Amino acid sequence: MAYGQFEQFIRNMTRVMGAVNTKLQRDLTLRTRVARRFSLVEVSALLSVDTTYLSRMSNEDPAFPEGERRGRERTFSPSEIMKIRAIIGSNPAAKRAYLHWRTPDQPVKVVTFGAQKGGTGKSLSAAHFAQYVNLHYGLRVGIIDADPQATVSLYFADQNLPLFQPDTPTLADFMGVEDPAATDLGKREGADLNAIWQPTPWPGIRLIPGGANIQNGDISLFFMSQQAKVPVYRVLKDAIDLWSDAHPPATRLDSLRQPDGSFDTSAFEAALAETVDVIVIDQQPSLTLMQLNGLIAADSVVIPQTMKGFDLATLSTYVANIGEYLEFIMGYEADIEIGAGEHMVLPTIVQEQNNQDTDQILDLYRKAPREVMQVWYTRSDAIANASEEYKSIYEYMPPKTRRASAKAFLANANAVNDGLVQRIWPEFPPRDYAKSFIEERWT
Numbered sequence: 287m288a289y290g291q292f293e294q295f296i297r298n299m300t301r302v303m304g305a306v307n308t309k310l311q312r313d314l315t316l317r318t319r320v321a322r323r324f325s326l327v328e329v330s331a332l333l334s335v336d337t338t339y340l341s342r343m344s345n346e347d348p349a350f351p352e353g354e355r356r357g358r359e360r361t362f363s364p365s366e367i368m369k370i371r372a373i374i375g376s377n378p379a380a381k382r383a384y385l386h387w388r389t390p391d392q393p394v395k396v397v398t399f400g401a402q403k404g405g406t407g408k409s410l411s412a413a414h415f416a417q418y419v420n421l422h423y424g425l426r427v428g429i430i431d432a433d434p435q436a437t438v439s440l441y442f443a444d445q446n447l448p449l450f451q452p453d454t455p456t457l458a459d460f461m462g463v464e465d466p467a468a469t470d471l472g473k474r475e476g477a478d479l480n481a482i483w484q485p486t487p488w489p490g491i492r493l494i495p496g497g498a499n500i501q502n503g504d505i506s507l508f509f510m511s512q513q514a515k516v517p518v519y520r521v522l523k524d525a526i527d528l529w530s531d532a533h534p535p536a537t538r539l540d541s542l543r544q545p546d547g548s549f550d551t552s553a554f555e556a557a558l559a560e561t562v563d564v565i566v567i568d569q570q571p572s573l574t575l576m577q578l579n580g581l582i583a584a585d586s587v588v589i590p591q592t593m594k595g596f597d598l599a600t601l602s603t604y605v606a607n608i609g610e611y612l613e614f615i616m617g618y619e620a621d622i623e624i625g626a627g628e629h630m631v632l633p634t635i636v637q638e639q640n641n642q643d644t645d646q647i648l649d650l651y652r653k654a655p656r657e658v659m660q661v662w663y664t665r666s667d668a669i670a671n672a673s674e675e676y677k678s679i680y681e682y683m684p685p686k687t688r689r690a691s692a693k694a695f696l697a698n699a700n701a702v703n704d705g706l707v708q709r710i711w712p713e714f715p716p717r718d719y720a721k722s723f724i725e726e727r728w729t
Contacts, residue, residue: 319442319443319444319445319486319487319681320363320364320365320444320487320488320681321681321683322364322680322681322682322683323353323354323361323362323363324361324362324363324364324367325359325360325361326340326341326360326361326362329362329367329370332367332421332422333367333370333371333374333384334715334717335374340370343370343373343374343377347373347377347549348548348549349369349373349548349549349551350370350373351366351369351370353366364420364421364488364489365489367421367489368420368424368489368490368558369489369551369554371384371385371424372384372385372424372542372549372554372557373549375424375539376539376540376542376543376549378540378543378547382715383715384424385424385539386423386424386425386563386711386714387424387425387426387535387537387539387557387563388535388563389535390534390535390536392535393530394428394526394530394561394562394563394564394565395563395564395565395585395586395627395710395711396526396564396565396567396583396584396585396586397415397564397565397566397567397584397585397586397587397588397627397710398566398567398569398580398581398583398584398586398587398588399411399412399415399566399567399568399569399587399588399589399590400567400569400577400580400581400587400588400589400604401569401571401589401590401591401600401601401604402571402572402573402600402601402603402604402607403571403591403592403597403600403601403604404571405571405592406571406590406591406592406597406634406635407590407592407634407635407663407669408568408569408571408590409433409437409438409441409568410663410669410673410678411588411590411632411634411663411702412429412438412566412567412568413429413438413441413442413568413678414678414679414680414699414702414703415566415588415703415706416429416442416491416566417441417488417491417678417680417681418680418699418700418703418704418707419564419703419707420488420489420490420491421680422703422707422717423707423714424490425490425562425563425564426490426491426558426561426562426563426564427488427490427491427492427562427563427564427565427566428483428491428492428493428494428562428564428565428566429442429486429491429492429493429494429565429566429568430457430460430493430494430565430566430567430568430580431456431457431493431494431495431496431568432457432496432500432567432568432569432570432576432577432580433496433500433568433569433570433571434496434497434498434499434500434501434570435496435570436449436450436495436496436497437496437568438496438568439493439495439496440676441676441677441678442486442487442488442491442493443486443493443495444486444487446485447484447485447486447493447495449495449497450497450498451497452498452499454495454497455481455482455494456494456495456496456497456499456500457494457496457500457503457522457576458499458500458502458503458506458576459472459482459499460474460479460482460494460522460525460529461503461521461522461525461576461579462474462521462525463502463503463506463507463510463521463576464499464502464503464506465502465506466502466505466506466509467506468506469509469510469513469515470510470515470516471510471516471521474525474528475528475532476528476529476531476532476533477532479525479528479529479532480529480532480533482494485559489558490558490559490562492559492562496568500570500576503575503576504574504575504576507521507575507576507579508575511575517618517619518575518579519575519578519579519582519611519615520579520582520583520619520622521579522579522580522582522583523579523582523583526565526583530561533560533561534561535560535561535563536560536561537553537556537557537560541553542554542557567580567583567584569581573604573607573608573611578611581608581625582615582624584625584627585625585626585627585710586625586627586628586629586630586709586710587625587629587630588629588630588632588706589601589604589605589629589630589631589632590632590634590663591631591632591633591634592633592634592635592636593633593636593642593643593646593647594643595646598646601631612624627710628709628710629657630657630658630659630706630709631650631654631657631658631659632659632661632662632663632702632706633647633658633659633662633663634662634663635663635664635665636662636663636664636665637664637665638664638665638727644727647662659702659705659706659709660705660720660723660724660728661701661702661704661705661720661723661724662702663698663699663702664695664698666691666694666695666698667688667691668682668684668688668691668692668694668695669695671684671688671691671692672684672692672695678699679692679695679696679699680696680699697719698723700717700719701719701720701722701723702720702723703719704716704717704718704719704720704721705719705720705723708720
């Protein structure tokens with residue numbers, strides 16, 4: 287059978303991209319993942335405490351991380367920051383919460399970032415949100431990459447995590463739909479599902495990476511839907527419930543202290559790995575059966591959206607199609623609870639010098655003040671600069687010539703994520719990032 291030149295073209299490009307695939311920079315990042323260190327002043331800002339208090343705690347508690355010293359400067363890694371948070375949070379004299387871990391009576395929260403159109407900063411938004419709540423609230427986070435391209439995975443993977451390998455389990459494996467020829471869901475126990483989560487260099491953050499076999503899941507779900515054997519829209523929701531029931535939060539803050547009052551490092555490290563407090567799902571820019579599962583599993587859905595007229599047409603199509611799916615599902619299963627949390631459109635890549643973008647946000651907000659965020663991601667060179675190294679702004683270490691733009695984008699990311707946290711966890715203590723952003727622009 288002759289395929290012509292197209293088949294040869296595909297084979298050649300597969301070979302070339304397997305060798306190139308921006309592999310040099312990617313591999314460099316994977317070897318130096320989470321290399322950024324934070325000063326004592328930065329740590330105090332993350333924890334909302336005074337630097338003098340941290341200095342006193344470092345002298346009083348033997349478990350307090352030493353960090354690294356260069357002259358008079360003392361810096362800390364994200365893992366050391368998490369330990370500091372646990373040390374002061376488990377201190378019986380603590381006046382407020384520093385570790386916002388869920389309690390046994392609280393289900394794991396699921397936040398899905400989805401959009402119909404690519405290029406809206408969806409993966410960037412999901413990655414920055416996950417790292418923000420980890421750094422600022424100490425949350426244990428599970429990342430589910432629902433995209434075959436595995437974009438958000440690159441923000442978290444290091445050289446120990448085998449991305450893009452055929453045998454690396456993905457969301458399809460977690461859902462039991464990795465075999466496109468199967469007529470039934472693959473059987474999983476809680477321990478099997480837990481083994482699919484991959485550790486990352488970020489403390490308390492684990493990942494189910496993206497990969498090509500996610501597309502197998504769509505084929506498998508399609509054939510299952512023809513046989514009406516399972517409700518194919520809630521397979522992920524059920525898998526998350528199965529895993530969460532088998533791995534609930536068990537550690538209390540007081541159990542991080544030994545009987546003599548000293549900090550128990552072993553108990554702390556075990557607690558970081560026992561469960562997650564929130565699952566962040568990064569969707570593929572489409573609305574297939576696999577992506578529908580990510581929406582149905584969510585407590586909150588965030589739709590990152592650019593503000594151009596043509597792009598907004600895709601938002602209209604996206605929400606209309608979701609509405610039709612929901613109408614069918616509610617008719618089929620009337621008592622299913624879908625999306626009990628807050629849901630929002632997050633403007634992204636906004637050109638603030640362009641009145642058309644900001645006017646569009648204002649118009650949308652006036653029509654839907656609950657649904658449209660008052661904070662947004664601005665268009666920034668710093669985003670591209672950090673993305674070149676497969677890093678978020680929380681990890682990026684800019685050269686001197688790029689520090690000003692990186693500092694501005696860091697403030698922007700903090701404002702956006704502070705706004706999201708206030709909607710998703712209204713019980714959490716807010717920061718002033720979103721408030722400052724809104725006061726500066728909306729008054």
